[in-house]
Amino acid sequence: MLSSARLFSAPSRAFSTSAAPAADIGFIGLGQMGVRMALNLQKAGKSLIVYDLAKEPMDQLAAGGAQKATTVQQVAQEAKCVITMLPSNPHVLNVYTGENSLLSAATSDHVFIDASTIDPNVAKEVQKAISATGAKIVDAPVSGGINGAANATLVSPPL
Numbered sequence: 001m002l003s004s005a006r007l008f009s010a011p012s013r014a015f016s017t018s019a020a021p022a023a024d025i026g027f028i029g030l031g032q033m034g035v036r037m038a039l040n041l042q043k044a045g046k047s048l049i050v051y052d053l054a055k056e057p058m059d060q061l062a063a064g065g066a067q068k069a070t071t072v073q074q075v076a077q078e079a080k081c082v083i084t085m086l087p088s089n090p091h092v093l094n095v096y097t098g099e100n101s102l103l104s105a106a107t108s109d110h111v112f113i114d115a116s117t118i119d120p121n122v123a124k125e126v127q128k129a130i131s132a133t134g135a136k137i138v139d140a141p142v143s144g145g146i147n148g149a150a151n152a153t154l155v156s157p158p159l
Contacts, residue, residue: 023049026079028072028095028102029116030057033142034085036149037115042066049078076105086116096126108134115156117141 027038030052038048038061048066050058051074058068069075072095076082082102086092092114096102102112112130114123114137123139130137142154 022078023047023067024079024081026050026069026075026082027061027085028052028075028082029085029087029091030054030061031085031087032146033115033149035060036146037083037085037154038066039064040149040152049075051075071100072102073100073105076102076110080109081111081113083113084116086114086118088116089118089122092116092118092122092126097129103129103133106130106133106135110135112137113140114138115140115142115154 024046025041026049028051030038030050035057038050041048042064048061049069050061050066051069051072052058062068084095086095112135127137140156142156144154148154
């Protein structure tokens with residue numbers, strides 16, 4: 001005779017609970033350089049989720065199909081690759097390690113690319129914090145200025 005537990009048990013199946021990212025790339029920091037870099041990513045067909053303190057560049061990118069985030073944390077929740085282009089050390093520290101930061105949403109699936117030109121000690125501090133989550137981070141400051149950003153000709157030193 002078969003046990004009732006065996007009669008009513010279905011074979012177990014594994015389901016993934018991780019959803020596909022809502023955007024190919026997250027972009028934080030839409031100043032003179034960042035907005036031009038993000039526009040070039042859009043032109044290349046990448047879907048974006050963007051964040052900046054200023055509304056205008058977010059609206060400009062949203063007109064091309066980008067999703068506007070309300071926090072930097074949301075950017076990391078919606079995209080597994082996040083680029084930051086921020087003006088200075090305190091901005092980078094706040095975005096990566098402050099309240100509702102990238103760090104608070106980072107997982108081992110994330111790749112962060114910081115294109116900001118900052119103090120090497122700050123870059124190391126951010127790298128240590130992000131790496132502790134299992135995420136990857138690339139320190140990739142760029143040169144070429146606003147024209148390089150607009151023309152997609154920025155250069156980052158070799159790693």
